[in-house]
Amino acid sequence: IHCPALPRSSEPLCTYCSREIRDCPKIIIEHLNIHCHEYCFRCGICHKAMGDLLDKIFIHRDIVHCDKCYEKLF
Numbered sequence: 507i508h509c510p511a512l513p514r515s516s517e518p519l520c521t522y523c524s525r526e527i528r529d530c531p532k533i534i535i536e537h538l539n540i541h542c543h544e545y546c547f548r549c550g551i552c553h554k555a556m557g558d559l560l561d562k563i564f565i566h567r568d569i570v571h572c573d574k575c576y577e578k579l580f
Contacts, residue, residue: 518541519541520541520542520543520546521539521540521541521542521546522542522543522546522547522548523542523543523546525543527541527542527543530543530544531543531544531557532544533547533557533559535565535570537565538565538568538570540570542557543557544557544558545557547570548570549570549571549572549575550569550570550571551569551571551572551575552572552574552575554572554574554575556570556572561573562576564576566579
């Protein structure tokens, strides 16, 4: 049985939820290959929502950290 490939959308898929990112606010961090909906962007350690970009964001060993999780490293 042959299953034809589904047509691939030109819209990128969200790194976090795997759904298409359409005409909504998005966050892109090319260095980490992150493409996500604003509401999906989270700390990679505690999973705190950070899509509003009101808090400091740190990247340590290619993982996004919120301020509190980053402080715990040192």
